Structures are given as C-alpha cells and as structure tokens.
Amino acid sequence: MQETNTEDQQLITQIKLGDEESIVAVYQSHRSGFIQWAQATYKTDEPTAADAFQDAVICLHHNIVQGKLETLSCSLKTYLFAIGKNILRKKIQKDAIMDSHIFDHEESVAIENLYAEPLDSFASNDRQRFVATLMEKIGEPCKTILKLFYFKGFSMSAIAKTLEYKNENVAKTQKLRCLTTLKHMLRNQYSGDEFYGD
The missing domain is CATH 1.10.1740 (Rna Polymerase Sigma Factor; Chain: A)
Structure with missing residues (x-):
C-alpha cells in the first residue's frame, strides 16, 4: 500500500x-x-x-x-x-x-397522442391541436428528433446515427434543448388556467 x-x-x-x-x-x-x-x-x-x-x-x-x-x-x-x-x-x-419535469402529465399525453391517429381526429381537442401546431413550428432538427423519439420509438443511439451526430450524448443534449424549447413555447402561449382548465 x-x-x-x-x-x-x-x-x-x-x-x-x-x-x-x-x-x-x-x-x-x-x-x-x-x-x-x-x-x-x-x-x-x-x-x-x-x-x-x-x-x-x-x-x-x-x-x-x-x-x-x-x-x-x-x-x-x-x-x-x-x-x-x-x-x-x-x-x-x-x-x-x-x-x-420537462413536461407534466397533461402535456405528455397531448404530445404522445398527436401521431396515434390522424391529426384531424383531434380537431375538437384544443390542447392537442395546439401542441401539434407547436410541433410544426419548432423547426429542425427538433421536429425530427421529437418525432423519432416519441412517436417512432427510436433509441437515442439510433437517432444519433440517423441524424449523423457525433455520438449518442450529442443527440441526448439536443433532445433536451428541444424539449425545453417546446415547453417554453407552451408556457408562453397558454396561461396555466387555459392550458390545464377543465
């Protein structure tokens, strides 16, 4: 020793x-x-x-x-x-x-349901329709990353290869930035009562 x-x-x-x-x-x-x-x-x-x-x-x-x-x-x-x-x-x-904490339950449900069925079937649901609009507005590469991860079930490693990132950690970092951006977009557009009201 x-x-x-x-x-x-x-x-x-x-x-x-x-x-x-x-x-x-x-x-x-x-x-x-x-x-x-x-x-x-x-x-x-x-x-x-x-x-x-x-x-x-x-x-x-x-x-x-x-x-x-x-x-x-x-x-x-x-x-x-x-x-x-x-x-x-x-x-x-x-x-x-x-x-x-990126999304609470209501936001997560709205996002995850976007591509479960054609978007038109959610026309009566303002919350889901609004999140869909933000998903279109968020731009690339965030739009692709979030769709691949949440709606197509891609792993972060697969996303890194698909988008030609240096490694999985770079993809993870970008995904967190995208989620943070989307969260701020949601918060800025809707007040708490409007977004979470019954």
Whole structure:
C-alpha cells in the first residue's frame, strides 16, 4: 500500500511539472475499472460513465496543476473514483430532473397522442391541436428528433446515427434543448388556467 501511494505521489509530481504522459497513464489505467464500477453501482450506461470519468480526470489534472492536491491520504485511484462518483451522481440527478419535469402529465399525453391517429381526429381537442401546431413550428432538427423519439420509438443511439451526430450524448443534449424549447413555447402561449382548465 505504501509503495502504491509512493508511485501515486510521483505521478502527482510529474503531472504538476507538465508531464502529459503521466495524466494519460492515469486515464488509461483506471478508465475501464471506473466504467465497470459505475455501471454496476449506478446502473448507468457506458457513455454516461465514460463522460463522468473523463470529467473526473480533467478535474484531477486541474487540482494537481492548481496546487489543490499535493499529498494523498488515500490512493490516487480512490481519490479519482471519489471525484468521478460525485460527477456521475450529479449527471444522473440532473438527467432525472430534466426527464421528469420537462413536461407534466397533461402535456405528455397531448404530445404522445398527436401521431396515434390522424391529426384531424383531434380537431375538437384544443390542447392537442395546439401542441401539434407547436410541433410544426419548432423547426429542425427538433421536429425530427421529437418525432423519432416519441412517436417512432427510436433509441437515442439510433437517432444519433440517423441524424449523423457525433455520438449518442450529442443527440441526448439536443433532445433536451428541444424539449425545453417546446415547453417554453407552451408556457408562453397558454396561461396555466387555459392550458390545464377543465
């Protein structure tokens, strides 16, 4: 254990001196282990775990370079995983909040029903008709993303490939932006009483 801490301390010194190979070595040594641990512990997907780990390594590097981390009271792996765990928990919490609060039940039902039948069959329902209008106005790529996800059942990975995004996380980010835009459009056009009134 002491030998490991000594090696870790040497890595910290080398990183602080600007040795890029040392931080790369830390990244390569612990990436796989962190992702496996994160998936087992938090039931998260690999891209989310990988993003959290990358952010943790960046944070570690920053702390060392800025002199915030000079001596270790635990192994470098333990320190790095602790950072990664905090980042991952925040990511999961943020995603959960976004998913649960972008639309409440009434809005979700209106949106999900739009393409269940021809739009004309909902002509008497102002709420659904209005959401349909907003879906047409929101523009691309949001219109396509929301249709593919909610009405055609595409996974975010499939959407990323279809729209030629760099990866699934880029598609997820864009989808959240689209949902936020649509939510604001709904809120701005209807007051609470009009939209949710009986």
